Amino acid sequence: xRVTQSMISNNxxxxxxxxxxxxxxxxxxxxxxxxxxxxxDDPVAAMLAMSYRTDLNRIGQYQENIGTVKSWVDxxxxxLNAVGNALHQFRDLIVQASNGTYEExxxxxxxxxxxxxxxxxTDLADTQVGGKYIFGGTKTDQRPSDNIxxxxxxxxxxxxxxxxxxxxxxxxxxxxxxxxxGGVLDTIASALENPNTDPTTLTNYIGDIDAQMDVVLGTRAxxxxxxxxxxxxxxxxxxxxxxxxxILSDNEDIDLEKVLIDLTTQESVHRAALGVGAKIMxxxxxxxxR
Amino acid sequence: xRSTFFGLETAKRGMAVHQTxxxxxxxxxxxxxxxxxxxxRVNFSTTIPYPSLGLNRPDIPGQLGxxxxxxxxxxxxxxxxxxxxREQNTKFGYFNSLNESLVKMEEIMNEPSDSSLHYTMEQFWxxxxxxxANSENSGARALVSANGQMVADAYNYYxxxxxxxxxxxxxxxxxxxxxxNELVTRLAELNQQISEIEPAGLLPNDIYDTRDLLVDELxxxxxxxxxxxxxxxxxxxxxxxxxxxxxxxxxxxxxxxxDANGNPINLLSADIDGNxxxxxxxxxxxxxxNLVTGISDGNHTINIIDFTKTGELSAIIESYGYMVNGDKQxxxxxxxxxxxxxxxxxxxEFNAVHREGHTLNGGQSGEDFFVxxxxxxxxxxxxxxxxxxSQLIKVxxxxxxxxxxxxxxxxxxxxxxxxxxxxxANLKTLDFTQYTTSATVPNGMTGTADTYYSGIIGKLGVIxxxxxxxxxxxxxxxxxxxxxxxxxxxxxxxxxxxxxxxxQHAYNASARNITVVDEMLDRIINGMGIVGR
Numbered sequence: 002x003r004v005t006q007s008m009i010s011n012n013x014x015x016x017x018x019x020x021x022x023x024x025x026x027x028x029x030x031x032x033x034x035x036x037x038x039x040x041x042d043d044p045v046a047a048m049l050a051m052s053y054r055t056d057l058n059r060i061g062q063y064q065e066n067i068g069t070v071k072s073w074v075d076x077x078x079x080x081l082n083a084v085g086n087a088l089h090q091f092r093d094l095i096v097q098a099s100n101g102t103y104e105e106x107x108x109x110x111x112x113x114x115x116x117x118x119x120x121x122x123t124d125l126a127d128t129q130v131g132g133k134y135i136f137g138g139t140k141t142d143q144r145p146s147d148n149i150x151x152x153x154x155x156x157x158x159x160x161x162x163x164x165x166x167x168x169x170x171x172x173x174x175x176x177x178x179x180x181x182x183g184g185v186l187d188t189i190a191s192a193l194e195n196p197n198t199d200p201t202t203l204t205n206y207i208g209d210i211d212a213q214m215d216v217v218l219g220t221r222a223x224x225x226x227x228x229x230x231x232x233x234x235x236x237x238x239x240x241x242x243x244x245x246x247x248i249l250s251d252n253e254d255i256d257l258e259k260v261l262i263d264l265t266t267q268e269s270v271h272r273a274a275l276g277v278g279a280k281i282m283x284x285x286x287x288x289x290x291r
Numbered sequence: 292x293r294s295t296f297f298g299l300e301t302a303k304r305g306m307a308v309h310q311t312x313x314x315x316x317x318x319x320x321x322x323x324x325x326x327x328x329x330x331x332r333v334n335f336s337t338t339i340p341y342p343s344l345g346l347n348r349p350d351i352p353g354q355l356g357x358x359x360x361x362x363x364x365x366x367x368x369x370x371x372x373x374x375x376x377r378e379q380n381t382k383f384g385y386f387n388s389l390n391e392s393l394v395k396m397e398e399i400m401n402e403p404s405d406s407s408l409h410y411t412m413e414q415f416w417x418x419x420x421x422x423x424a425n426s427e428n429s430g431a432r433a434l435v436s437a438n439g440q441m442v443a444d445a446y447n448y449y450x451x452x453x454x455x456x457x458x459x460x461x462x463x464x465x466x467x468x469x470x471x472n473e474l475v476t477r478l479a480e481l482n483q484q485i486s487e488i489e490p491a492g493l494l495p496n497d498i499y500d501t502r503d504l505l506v507d508e509l510x511x512x513x514x515x516x517x518x519x520x521x522x523x524x525x526x527x528x529x530x531x532x533x534x535x536x537x538x539x540x541x542x543x544x545x546x547x548x549x550d551a552n553g554n555p556i557n558l559l560s561a562d563i564d565g566n567x568x569x570x571x572x573x574x575x576x577x578x579x580x581n582l583v584t585g586i587s588d589g590n591h592t593i594n595i596i597d598f599t600k601t602g603e604l605s606a607i608i609e610s611y612g613y614m615v616n617g618d619k620q621x622x623x624x625x626x627x628x629x630x631x632x633x634x635x636x637x638x639x640e641f642n643a644v645h646r647e648g649h650t651l652n653g654g655q656s657g658e659d660f661f662v663x664x665x666x667x668x669x670x671x672x673x674x675x676x677x678x679x680x681s682q683l684i685k686v687x688x689x690x691x692x693x694x695x696x697x698x699x700x701x702x703x704x705x706x707x708x709x710x711x712x713x714x715x716a717n718l719k720t721l722d723f724t725q726y727t728t729s730a731t732v733p734n735g736m737t738g739t740a741d742t743y744y745s746g747i748i749g750k751l752g753v754i755x756x757x758x759x760x761x762x763x764x765x766x767x768x769x770x771x772x773x774x775x776x777x778x779x780x781x782x783x784x785x786x787x788x789x790x791x792x793x794x795q796h797a798y799n800a801s802a803r804n805i806t807v808v809d810e811m812l813d814r815i816i817n818g819m820g821i822v823g824r
Contacts, residue, residue, distance in 0.1 A: 002778050002785065003778045003781060004778065004779070004783075004786050005777065005781040005783035005784075005786075006323070006782075006783065006785075007323065007324065007777065008774060008777050008778065008781060011774075011777070012774070015390045015770060019295070032643065038414055039394070039397040039398070039402075039755075040397055040400075040402055040403075040748050040749070040751055040752025040755065040756075041393070041394070041753075041755035041756040041759055042756075043752075044749055044752030044753045044756055045749075047402065047403060047752050048745050048746075048748065048749040048752070050403045051402065051403055051409050051745045051748065052411075052745060054403065054410075054413070055409075055741060056412060058413045058416075058417065059416075059711070060418075062417045063420075064421045065420075065424070066420060066423070066424055068422075069424045069425075088816075089340075098788070112606040116458070131425070131755065133416070133427065133706075133707065137703070137707065138707070139700075139705035139706070139708040140705045140706060140707065140737040141426075141427055141702070141706045141707035141708075142427050142706035142707075143731075154703075154707065154709075156709060157709075157710075157713070158423060158424055158709070158713075159423065159713060160714070162720075165713070169707070173738070194566075208571045219777065220469075243346055250299045254401075283784055285784050285788070286784070286785040286789065287784070287788060290788060290792070
């Protein structure tokens with residue numbers, strides 16, 4: 002093949018510019034840390050990247066959601082524990098009062114203490130988390146004690162794709178007999194306040210109190226089971242996060258060592274192209290003719 | 292008997308012809324870097340020998356050569372390489388331009404990144420989940436309306452950017468068509484000049500070069516077939532005269548387009564009777580959509596579906612958009628259409644679910660979340676016929692002004708009721724077939740909003756990738772063919788130097804020959820017949 006100066010200079014220019022574009026691509030990769038910057042660089046990886054990002058984003062959001070559920074469930078457990086303690090004290094007071102050895106006005110002091118405990122339980126029914134009444138059912142913006150029978154409605158929150166957890170205990174399931182006028186506790190306190198009450202009859206009320214304590218204990222069992230579920234979910238999300246981060250990274254992050262080695266190789270190729278080009282373009286026959 | 296002065300004439304011819312050769316070498320060297328220049332050479336031939344046949348010819352042994360003449364000055368070019376070059380150049384022009392417009396599209400879509408539609412949809416979903424966890428919180432509600440607006444903004448941005456590029460492509464079509472027409476006009480002038488020079492027995496080498504360069508340029512824009520025509524009545528034209536060019540516009544496979552009479556469509560026409568002419572291309576557009584419908588040469592129109600994959604012009608038209616049987620096609624219109632379909636499908640369903648929900652401590656909402664500004668719904672849903680839906684989409688101003696209208700509840704408007712927020716969040720990954728509005732979803736649409744969108748991006752990635760690979764291939768092929776062509780046509784300075792030495796020596800030797808003859812004459816004239824003087 003006949004080769005001329007212009008062919009050599011064209012080729013040299015072309016090779017150098019090819020080499021430059023390879024260098025520039027490797028440079029982009031090492032700076033961005035990504036294998037691709039637009040879908041056409043690697044269409045399959047780009048599509049996968051979108052779905053991996055969706056997964057990772059979801060996991061982050063679900064972790065936030067589960068945090069919310071956790072704080073509600075924990076607060077519910079604490080409150081119910083306190084309610085249980087108050088009921089215990091209430092029961093002790095009844096046992097004490099039914100003794101019959103107390104004076105009438107002493108019983109009225111006990112009644113006062115009972116009223117105090119009812120108030121305490123009422124306050125617990127109004128427990129708030131983040132400004133929301135957790136025993137209010139779905140009416141989280143209304144004080145449950147104002148109308149405890151309306152405190153209904155389950156609030157579910159998604160903690161994983163298509164898995165929802167109930168985050169609240171409905172106040173109506175626990176509190177009506179404890180805090181409403183005419184409820185069990187109110188009846189007992191009124192009985193104590195009544196000077197005509199025969200103290201021996203008070204023992205009849207112990208069964209009623211026990212029934213209330215059963216309600217609280219039963220609910221706490223439910224809440225405890227829910228706490229376990231929340232923790233399990235939290236663990237699973239944590240593992241999912243590690244896994245998703247890894248496949249996202251495998252899919253789109255560069256292997257820095259490899260890119261740097263490629264860059265070095267390409268750089269020496271580039272130097273060679275420049276060196277050879279400079280050498281080959283210079284001499285012509287004119288340099289050797291007199 | 293030959294003339295005494297015979298040798299003088301032979302040597303003189305040698306000097307003159309080598310001087311010509313040196314001049315041509317000088318021309319070659321001067322144009323070593325001229326674009327499109329083809330190296331030239333002098334065709335040497337011997338002059339008629341002495342004596343010629345005849346009864347009165349002198350009786351000398353054999354014929355005596357009388358010297359040299361320059362037969363012609365010819366350019367050295369491989370016509371086959373030209374054909375190959377133009378073929379590849381058409382492909383390169385097509386894929387290069389296609390790649391360019393698709394890369395622009397990818398830059399607009401900007402996936403995967405933190406400013407893309409995919410990302411804003413994720414944010415929107417997050418805000419709906421946050422709303423679900425804090426349904427009575429006005430901050431969470433404001434976040435949903437703000438992120439909804441962000442989604443709408445992403446669509447607005449896509450629509451505006453895509454149509455801006457499309458507008459640019461539209462004017463580019465005109466620019467390229469004008470370029471084709473200008474090239475054809477200039478080629479027609481060159482044809483005319485050549486047809487005037489050649490009959491005089493001359494070879495207009497430099498005009499040939501210019502003509503071939505223009506044809507090369509033309510081949511990047513449209514696919515052409517070049518035929519050389521030598522009129523029957525052509526004066527004293529040399530046998531190696533190239534003749535005039537007939538340039539035909541051809542299909543991507545090289546086959547002819549035919550007009551109503553079955554004749555090919557010539558951009559530049561020449562026939563053996565010496566008739567010449569040219570025609571000008573124009574691009575026909577649909578009056579309603581302004582998309583391209585066909586290419587016309589003034590007499591005949593080529594349907595646009597027959598005008599594909601042939602040079603830069605068709606690549607720009609394919610990107611810009613064209614009409615086939617009333618359907619919009621082309622990369623930009625299809626992308627806009629896909630986005631519109633996705634948007635309308637998602638917005639209709641989102642609105643339907645939103646309307647069913649209850650506002651904060653209120654009744655059933657009945658309000659749409661997304662609205663297309665200035666468009667009236669047909670029934671409950673927006674129609675798919677709104678061509679600029681992506682431009683018009685925004686979040687219902689009533690909801691922006693009063694976020695308690697956001698329907699997070701379902702069944703009742705209790706503050707903690709988050710069922711509808713959850714339903715809205717789920718829409719992103721709900722299959723179109725499970726939509727309550729699934730009956731209105733167009734047939735071709737399958738999957739979920741998420742997968743449909745990543746499908747759009749995947750498709751873009753694949754076609755852009757293939758355009759890029761094809762462009763790289765065509766570029767390599769073009770370089771190879773060009774290399775082969777240059778190997779024949781380009782000027783080698785070393786070679787010219789050698790020629791120069793060769794011709795100079797021959798010139799000098801011819802001059803020396805004259806000196807020898809001169810000395811011989813001197814001997815005869817001044818040195819003879821003086822015996823005994």
